[in-house]
Amino acid sequence: xxxxxxxxxxxxxxxxxxxxxxxxxxxxxxxxxxxxxxxxxxxxxxxxxxxxxxxxxxxxxxxxxxxxxxxxxxxxxxxxxxxxxxxxxxxxxxxxxxxxxxxxxxxxxxxxxxxxx
Amino acid sequence: xxxxxxxxxxxxxxxxxxxxxxxxxxxxxxxxxxxxxxxxxxxxxxxxxxxxxxxxxxxxxxxxxxxxxxxxxxxxxxxxxxxxxxxxxxxxxxxxxxxxxxxxxxxxxx
Numbered sequence: 001x002x003x004x005x006x007x008x009x010x011x012x013x014x015x016x017x018x019x020x021x022x023x024x025x026x027x028x029x030x031x032x033x034x035x036x037x038x039x040x041x042x043x044x045x046x047x048x049x050x051x052x053x054x055x056x057x058x059x060x061x062x063x064x065x066x067x068x069x070x071x072x073x074x075x076x077x078x079x080x081x082x083x084x085x086x087x088x089x090x091x092x093x094x095x096x097x098x099x100x101x102x103x104x105x106x107x108x109x110x111x112x113x114x115x116x117x
Numbered sequence: 118x119x120x121x122x123x124x125x126x127x128x129x130x131x132x133x134x135x136x137x138x139x140x141x142x143x144x145x146x147x148x149x150x151x152x153x154x155x156x157x158x159x160x161x162x163x164x165x166x167x168x169x170x171x172x173x174x175x176x177x178x179x180x181x182x183x184x185x186x187x188x189x190x191x192x193x194x195x196x197x198x199x200x201x202x203x204x205x206x207x208x209x210x211x212x213x214x215x216x217x218x219x220x221x222x223x224x225x226x227x
Contacts, residue, residue: 105165
C-alpha cells in the first residue's frame with residue numbers, strides 16, 4: 001500500500017529536550033516536505049526537499065532542522081523545542097516530475113500532534 | 118501569493134442531504150487537491166483535480182481552471198463525512214508548497 005508514515009503520532013515533551021519526528025514514504029517520490037497546522041493560521045510549510053541531500057526552507061523554518069540522507073526518509077528535528085512549536089505536524093511527498101504522467105498529487109502522513117510544555 | 122477562498126465556512130446537514138462546497142483561487146494553478154480532515158486530524162486525499170470532473174462514490178469534484186474555481190459535491194451525506202474539507206493549490210514551480218484554503222467545517226447530524 002502506498003503511504004507516508006510518521007512517528008510518533010503523539011508526543012508531549014518539555015522545553016529544550018531535543019526530539020525527532022520521523023517520516024517515511026514508500027512511493028519512491030523525489031519531493032518531500034513538512035507542514036505545521038495551527039488554529040487560525042492553517043497549514044504552513046516548514047522545510048522541503050527536492051531529492052536526496054537537497055533541502056530548503058519553507059515559510060516557517062525557524063527552530064527546525066531536516067535531513068535527507070535517503071530518498072524514502074525525511075526526519076524533522078527540533079533541537080530545542082519551545083512551547084510555540086506546539087502544533088500538528090504533517091509530512092508530505094509527491095512525484096517531482098511525472099513526464100507523461102503529469103499527476104502531482106501530494107500524499108500526506110497521518111500527522112504528529114506535538115505538545116511542548 | 119495565491120489566495121484560496123472556500124465557502125461556506127460552516128455547514129450543518131441532516132444525514133442523507135446533499136451539499137456543494139466551493140473553492141475560488143486567485144491565479145492560474147497547475148495542481149489542485151481536495152482533502153478531508155477527519156476528527157482525528159488526519160488529512161485524507163479526496164481528489165487531485167487540476168481540471169475537469171472526477172467521481173468517487175458519493176463524492177465528485179469539478180474544476181473549471183479558466184474561471185479559477187473548483188466544486189466538491191457530497192451526496193447522501195453520512196455522519197462519517199463530518200470534518201473539515203480543504204482545497205489546496207500550487208503552481209508546480211519553486212517550493213511546490215500547497216496553499217490551503219481556510220476550509221469548510223461540515224457537521225452531519227443523524
